[in-house]
Amino acid sequence: MKYLEITGCEHLSGQVSISGAKNAALPLIVSSILAKNEVQIDNIPNVADIRTLFALLENLGAKYEFKDNHASINTATLKSTKALYDIVRKMRASILTLGPLLARFKECEVSLPGGCAIGQRPIDLHLLALEKMGAKIDIKQGYVIAKGELKGAQIIFDKITVTGSENVIMAAVLARGKTRLLNVAKEPEVVQLCEVLREAGADIKGIGGAELEIYGTDGELLNFKPFKVIPDRIEAGTYLCAGAITNSQISVCKADATHLSAVLEKFKQMGFGIELAGDIITILPAQEIKPVEIITSEYPSFPTDMQAQFMALALKANGTSIIDERLFENRFMHASELLRMGADIRLNGHIATINGGKPLNAADVMATDLRASSALVLAALAAKGVSRVHRIYHLDRGYECLEFKLKALGAKIERLEE
Ligand code: EPZ
Numbered sequence: 001m002k003y004l005e006i007t008g009c010e011h012l013s014g015q016v017s018i019s020g021a022k023n024a025a026l027p028l029i030v031s032s033i034l035a036k037n038e039v040q041i042d043n044i045p046n047v048a049d050i051r052t053l054f055a056l057l058e059n060l061g062a063k064y065e066f067k068d069n070h071a072s073i074n075t076a077t078l079k080s081t082k083a084l085y086d087i088v089r090k091m092r093a094s095i096l097t098l099g100p101l102l103a104r105f106k107e108c109e110v111s112l113p114g115g116c117a118i119g120q121r122p123i124d125l126h127l128l129a130l131e132k133m134g135a136k137i138d139i140k141q142g143y144v145i146a147k148g149e150l151k152g153a154q155i156i157f158d159k160i161t162v163t164g165s166e167n168v169i170m171a172a173v174l175a176r177g178k179t180r181l182l183n184v185a186k187e188p189e190v191v192q193l194c195e196v197l198r199e200a201g202a203d204i205k206g207i208g209g210a211e212l213e214i215y216g217t218d219g220e221l222l223n224f225k226p227f228k229v230i231p232d233r234i235e236a237g238t239y240l241c242a243g244a245i246t247n248s249q250i251s252v253c254k255a256d257a258t259h260l261s262a263v264l265e266k267f268k269q270m271g272f273g274i275e276l277a278g279d280i281i282t283i284l285p286a287q288e289i290k291p292v293e294i295i296t297s298e299y300p301s302f303p304t305d306m307q308a309q310f311m312a313l314a315l316k317a318n319g320t321s322i323i324d325e326r327l328f329e330n331r332f333m334h335a336s337e338l339l340r341m342g343a344d345i346r347l348n349g350h351i352a353t354i355n356g357g358k359p360l361n362a363a364d365v366m367a368t369d370l371r372a373s374s375a376l377v378l379a380a381l382a383a384k385g386v387s388r389v390h391r392i393y394h395l396d397r398g399y400e401c402l403e404f405k406l407k408a409l410g411a412k413i414e415r416l417e418e
Pocket of ligand 1: 023026093119120121122123124125126127159160161162163164303304305327328370371398
């Protein structure tokens with residue numbers, strides 16, 4: 001197995017390019033199931049989750065080419081509507097195929113993704129919404145078996161769900177009649193999906209808001225125009241954290257600062273300077289790194305996907321920071337690994353208290369999920385000595401060329417074999 005060896009306490013400088021957003025690319029690639037033409041997508045990050053999704057589509061019979069961050073996808077050749085456990089278990093987002101497959105073929109079987117390292121992560125809201133649209137759903141042998149012609153309905157999501165919203169939006173664009181969705185996720189990734197579908201001919205009103213009205217095509221497939229995936233706001237935030245935790249000036253380019261308002265605000269509260277110029281965000285060192293209070297919540301609030309990175313950063317603050325994780329019940333797995341580096345972190349349910357300012361020492365640490373892994377890399381950049389971050393396949397799921405990008409900023413980081 002591969003691991004990362006990181007020599008800490010190096011000053012960083014320079015500029016790094018941000019890749020396309022994994023969490024935008026996933027539903028956008030899946031939306032090709034709704035296409036009558038070959039779909040052309042640019043700026044797709046070449047990360048493990050994306051490759052898993054292409055393997056899933058190929059297994060269903062789709063043809064694709066993925067090269068230099070560009071994909072052409074042809075779903076005219078789809079011959080199966082069964083998303084197999086062997087592929088779905090590698091990536092929860094495979095559940096996104098449920099809505100589009102059902103809408104197009106009127107039946108499908110998608111393996112239940114199961115729990116994961118950050119929490120239980122049920123999909124009950126996806127299923128309830130599709131049932132409300134007329135689907136008959138059974139769970140058999142670990143598979144969601146869905147059948148039926150979808151018709152428009154009014155759906156009020158009990159909780160805001162990102163992939164739940166995306167799944168139902170994709171189902172609704174091919175359904176018969178009008179679907180009204182309330183309490184829809186407003187994440188930029190959901191907004192881009194709606195915009196691309198609208199460009200492809202779907203009738204969607206209210207894009208960017210919490211309420212959407214979708215007039216379905218009654219089974220008629222869409223005609224996609226070529227498009228480019230939005231920048232990855234979480235990757236951008238993670239590199240800005242790398243600058244912050246080493247108190248260095250670095251810039252991220254090809255980023256969209258408007259998607260990062262809550263995160264940039266927290267950097268400022270901690271004493272860092274932020275400069276914006278076009279698609280470039282620069283973080284400037286703090287005179288004194290101040291503690292911070294963070295509550296994770298849905299967009300536009302502070303994202304749970306940046307919580308672990310800010311916990312690592314809070315270790316460098318002069319005082320006590322509080323993080324309240326409101327979205328996932330088990331998303332503090334990085335805390336116990338950070339303790340191995342000398343961190344002082346107390347957990348009480350979904351609240352973490354971080355007493356910053358203690359020296360961090362290098363250690364062997366184990367990655368547990370994608371964002372937890374990036375927090376460990378960040379802590380290693382600030383720790384004295386040589387750390388090793390193990391199980392980095394988690395990182396490879398969502399960060400494209402991580403060690404090359406960090407090296408370009410001057411970090412001492414190597415990928416080695418155990
Ligand atoms: C998406 O996951 C992202 N994944 C996650 O990113 C991200 O952490 C999360 O949204 C929150 O922003 C993708 O976009 C592929 P949710 P998702 O449904 O859609 C509860 C990363 O690191 N819920 O918005 O699965 C759920 O348990 C990943 O890139 C239900 O109760 O998250 C959670 O508490 C990890 N029933 C809350 O809603 C449901 O049917 C929000 O989850 C669905 C969700």
